[in-house]
Amino acid sequence: MAKRGKNIQLFLMDGDASGRIKCTMANWTGIAYKIPRIYLNECKDRADLKQSGVYFMFGTSGDDEHSIYVGQAGSRKNGEGLFQRIREPHDSIDWTEVITFSTTNNSFGQTEISYLENRFHELAKSANRYTVVNSNSPAQGNITEEKESELEEFIDYAQIIVGTLGHRVFEPVLEASDNNEVSEELILKNSKADAVGARTSDGFVVKKGSKLAATATRSCPTYIRNLRERYKTRIDSKNKLTEDTLFQSPSTAAGFVMYASQNGLQVWLTHAGVQLKALDNSL
Numbered sequence: 321m322a323k324r325g326k327n328i329q330l331f332l333m334d335g336d337a338s339g340r341i342k343c344t345m346a347n348w349t350g351i352a353y354k355i356p357r358i359y360l361n362e363c364k365d366r367a368d369l370k371q372s373g374v375y376f377m378f379g380t381s382g383d384d385e386h387s388i389y390v391g392q393a394g395s396r397k398n399g400e401g402l403f404q405r406i407r408e409p410h411d412s413i414d415w416t417e418v419i420t421f422s423t424t425n426n427s428f429g430q431t432e433i434s435y436l437e438n439r440f441h442e443l444a445k446s447a448n449r450y451t452v453v454n455s456n457s458p459a460q461g462n463i464t465e466e467k468e469s470e471l472e473e474f475i476d477y478a479q480i481i482v483g484t485l486g487h488r489v490f491e492p493v494l495e496a497s498d499n500n501e502v503s504e505e506l507i508l509k510n511s512k513a514d515a516v517g518a519r520t521s522d523g524f525v526v527k528k529g530s531k532l533a534a535t536a537t538r539s540c541p542t543y544i545r546n547l548r549e550r551y552k553t554r555i556d557s558k559n560k561l562t563e564d565t566l567f568q569s570p571s572t573a574a575g576f577v578m579y580a581s582q583n584g585l586q587v588w589l590t591h592a593g594v595q596l597k598a599l600d601n602s603l
Contacts (some may be wrong), residue, residue, distance in 0.1 A: 323508075324507035324583070325494055326345060326346075326480060327345065327346040328343065328344075328462075328480070328481065328484055329343065329344045329345070329346075329519075329538050330342070330343055330484075334359065338356070339356065339359060340353065340354065340355050340356070340359050340362070340363065340585045341353070341354040343481050343484070343486065344424075344451060344538050345481065345487065345567055349421075349423045349427065349476055350421055350422075350423055350424075350426055350474060350478065351368055351421070351422055351423065351424050352419060352420065352421050352427065352478070352481050352482075352485070353369065353419065353420045353425055354417060354418075354419050354485045354486075355364075355417060355418050355419075355420070356379075356416065356417045357415060357416055357417060357418070360403075360406065360407065360418075363403060364403060367403070368422050368424070368426075369402045369403040369420065369422070369424050370395070370400050370401045370402070370404075371395055371401045371402065371426045371428070372392075372393060372394045372395050372401055372402070372426070372429065372430075372432075372433050373392070373393060373401065373402045373420055373421050373422030373423075373424075373428060373433065373486060374390070374391065374392050374393075374420070374421050374433055374436045374437050374440060375390075375391050375392075375393065375402060375405070375406055375412060375418050375419065375420045375421070375491070376388055376389070376390055376391075376418065376419045376420075376440070376482065376487070377389040377391070377406075377413055377415035377417075377418045377488060378415060378416060378417050378418070378419070378450075378489075379413050379414045379415035379416045379417075379531075380413070380414050380416075380455045380569075381412060381413050381414070381451055383550070385414050385452045386449065386451065387452075387453050388413075388444055388450040388451070388452055388453065388487075388489055389403065389410055389412060389413045389415065389452075389453050389454060390440050390441045390444060390452065390454055390458075391406075391410075391437065391454075392405075392433040392434065392436070392437040392458070393405035393420040393433070394430055394433060394527070398595070401402075401422075402420050402422060404482075406418055406420070408423040409529040410476075412453040412454070412455060413453045415566050419481075419482055419485060419487070421436075421474075421478050421481075430459050430461075431467075432463075432471060433437050433465070433500055434458065434459060434460065434461040435463055435467075435468070435471050436471060436474070436475065437458045438457070438458045438459060438460040438461070439460070439472075439475055439599070440478075440490070441454060441457060441458055441473075442457075442478070443490040444489050444490060446492070447488075447489060447490050447491055447492050447493070448492075448493070448563060448564075449488060449489055449491070449493060449566065450487075459577055462487055465596055473597045479491070488522060492564070492582075493520065493525050493564050493565070494518065494520065494525050494527065494564045504518070504588060505517075505518055505590075506519075506588040506590060506596060507588070507589055507590075507591065508516060508574055508577055508578070508587050508588055508589070510542050512533040512534070512578065513530075513531055513532055513533045513578055514530065514531040515527075515531065515532065515561075517530070517570075517573055517588060519570070519596075522566070523566045523567055523568050523569065524566070524567050524568075524569060524570045524572070524573040524584070525564050525565065525566050525567070525573075526561060526564070526565050526567065526573050526576065527561070527564055528561055528562060528563055528576060529560060530556070530560065530561045530577065531559055531560050531561075531562065532555060532558070532559045532560070532561060532576070532577050532578075532579070533577065533578045533579040533580070534550070534559050534579075535579060536579040536580065537579060537580040537581075539580070539581060540575075540579055540580050540581065541575065541581050543572075544563070544572075544575040544576060544579065544580070544581070547572070547575075547576050548576065548579065551565060551576075555579065569584060570584025570585060570588050570596055571583055571584035571585070572584070573588075574587050574588060584596065585597035585600065
């Protein structure tokens, strides 16, 4: 069955896409804000940011340019909530923007936000697109099955909105869908490597279990060497990839596999031996 469309309302609060964005969906009580750090103080008087909710900070941690902190904030006696919690120190991440979620009717209590924080934390870790920098895994708490169903529906909508706002942090890099988001399997095989990959809607994935070239060529580009260093914890002692890994293009993926400069349109082949370039020309 084809997926149904979603009606999402985006309000550019400062008149352009680089500023604050308020996000809602038809027939949904949730409300989201995407707030660049430099605009945070301009949100101090917003009532819906003084209530309970969850938030996601995006930025850097150490050498990792793709990091997330998943947090929660309860309403406080002084009338503050999300806004005040976000302003507090978060030493594990140098964040540049935050996405918050609350509700139009301020319906979240401590049980609800604890459940949401736990689920979003686990979803982000499972998807493995960003480094989750929380020092501790949040407790889920005890909820009824009716409340769990309600909150899981909230999570489904929130994931769509976070992706719409530019962060596919909760989506696995390889997940076949009804609209054929993942293309047919491609291979790169020679005396140095034996890799399997696939194009997706946001790049090219080299699949777990692919064997990589062990040493760099003399002319290997710096960016490929940097990628090998960045993902060294995903390569085992036999030079096999231990996790599905997303790259921006087929050529970057091929370069990573071969530890060399590569033209991905030429070296990635179907099982029938057809070059990726030929597949593109046939579209």
